[in-house]
Amino acid sequence: MKILYFAWLRGKTGVGEEDVDPPAQIADVRGLVEWLKTRSAGHADAFADLSLVRVAVNQDHVQPDHALNPGDEVAFFPPVTGG
Amino acid sequence: MIRVQAEDFDPGAELSRFRQTTTDVGAVATFLGLVRGDGGLIAMTLDHYPGMTERQLEAIEAEARRRWPLADALVIHRHGRLLPGDNIVFVATASTHRQAAFEACEFLMDWLKTKAPFWKFEEHAQGGAWVEAKSTDDAAAARWE
Numbered sequence: 728m729k730i731l732y733f734a735w736l737r738g739k740t741g742v743g744e745e746d747v748d749p750p751a752q753i754a755d756v757r758g759l760v761e762w763l764k765t766r767s768a769g770h771a772d773a774f775a776d777l778s779l780v781r782v783a784v785n786q787d788h789v790q791p792d793h794a795l796n797p798g799d800e801v802a803f804f805p806p807v808t809g810g
Numbered sequence: 811m812i813r814v815q816a817e818d819f820d821p822g823a824e825l826s827r828f829r830q831t832t833t834d835v836g837a838v839a840t841f842l843g844l845v846r847g848d849g850g851l852i853a854m855t856l857d858h859y860p861g862m863t864e865r866q867l868e869a870i871e872a873e874a875r876r877r878w879p880l881a882d883a884l885v886i887h888r889h890g891r892l893l894p895g896d897n898i899v900f901v902a903t904a905s906t907h908r909q910a911a912f913e914a915c916e917f918l919m920d921w922l923k924t925k926a927p928f929w930k931f932e933e934h935a936q937g938g939a940w941v942e943a944k945s946t947d948d949a950a951a952a953r954w955e
Binding site: 731733734735783786787788802804805806807808809810 | 843856857858859861862865866887898899919922923924925926927928929930931940941942943
């Protein structure tokens with residue numbers, strides 16, 4: 728599974744992109760976040776306040792209960808500020 | 811049409827080209843967004859999610875075309891490091907009458923600001939910080955729900 732981080736989430740995790748192989752019992756975005764938090768202190772810090780984090784799966788905005796599949800591209804980022 | 815690019819664009823040239831590609835049009839509305847240099851801003855860097863950005867902008871344009879009778883629509887959005895006064899975004903809409911052109915132009919900007927994956931990083935003399943999203947932008951986008 729490919730994970731992407733943007734804006735300050737990239738700064739806190741220290742990576743822009745990583746390939747991960749989460750355990751099979753992780754079924755949705757919420758579960759993935761809890762598992763990613765265990766990867767490093769930076770990851771835990773990035774996901775400390777989930778009200779500040781938005782997520783996209785396969786480049787579409789989704790909610791935390793969105794179900795995941797092994798080949799998904801999952802991106803984490805703050806609320807967008809373009810325009 | 812959607813364009814996401816690092817390089818600058820010429821709003822006048824874009825408008826001239828845009829108005830020539832369409833016929834049976836009575837109204838063209840445009841919006842040009844610039845880097846505001848207040849508060850001692852040195853530069854603004856726009857981060858984005860290549861692929862998703864284009865995908866989301868195309869979806870927003872399709873939604874505008876579904877809601878209003880548009881002859882054409884154009885969205886240009888820059889990324890990378892920009893300076894005060896630089897162009898950031900250009901939106902143009904063409905329709906038979908002005909109301910559809912105005913409304914669709916405003917809709918495109920409102921939805922773009924809350925759905926397209928861009929993030930602004932501001933540099934000041936005392937350091938840099940990511941811009942926080944505004945609740946007023948969410949409210950502006952929600953008007954169209």
